[in-house]
Amino acid sequence: MSDSASTIPAFNPSGSDVVAGVKSRTEELMGYIRENVPANRERSIAITNYEQAAMWAVKANFT
Template sequence: MDFKNKCFSPECINQAETEYCPACLAKGGIKPYVNEQFENNFKYHSPKEGQPERYQLIRDKSKELAYLINGNCPNSREKSLAITNIEQAMMWANASIARNE
């Protein structure tokens, strides 16, 4: 689908590249839905005061657990998945801080 005409009116001659085409909206065009969570999740979140230290704490504890599992579990698909899931948990925990503060 071509999203250059954001009013989604196939008859639009304005080829609006803004949030919606005012001319087509006045004729019954549809204003696109904006998902606020998507807007937040897919933007850059610059670190705020105190956050980098908390990110590092989460990374350090995640690494500690990864070493524990690596040293105590036999090499296997399950071990690889456990370490992958630690990485995911670390990233999601840090995203939680970045996205919601």
């Protein structure tokens, strides 16, 4: 698993502050999890679900 930013914070063609906030807060939370939760399947699933939540929150701004 990569420790790089997985929500791609720089990708925000709309320039939306809400999108930037969602991505920033998601990356902060995932960073906390990576630093404090043992690397195992459960942590990977948690990260995946936060990534999905961020994706849907971003999409919700454009529907």
